[in-house]
Amino acid sequence: MLTRDRVAGVVILLFSLAVMWETRVLPLGNFHNPGPGYMPMLLAIVLGAMAILVALGGGGSLPLRSLAWPEKRHALAILAGCAFTALAMERIGYRLTVILLLGFILWVVERKRPVVVVATALGLSLGTFYLFSTLLRVPLPVGPGRF
Secondary structure (H helix, E strand, C coil), X not given: CCEXXXXXXHHHHHHHHHHHHHHCCCCCECCCCECCCHHHHHHHHHHHHXXXXXXXXXXXXXXXXXXXXXXXXXXXXXXXXXXXXXXHHXXXXXXXXXXXXXXXXXXXXXXXXXXXXXXXXXXXXXXXXXXXXXXXXXXXXXXXXXX
């Protein structure tokens, strides 16, 4: 019988196998001198093992057909925001992209008050840019006008 846990375990196992397949081209190194593929491969192996345990022990969970998704509109809106972020980050820069993303999620999806939306979007965008770009020296994309 298809249960939620069994299906989830198989999906996660397939994901871990895909990660292992993609990691095969990177040098693994060894335990004392790990290469760039060592940690992704190790994590994919552990994830695959846990997925097998979930799939094998998932007989007691609810049937798959009982699965309902009442929050699908929220999930699709967030997925659309993530797609926008992936496409816009290099073009309009980190700060403006994060402001627009948070504004969309907080105002359109979560229906927060405009004051909360503006304060949160500006604070998180500018604060995280300062943290990563200035303090941690991580190069982030800047948009038009160096913003």
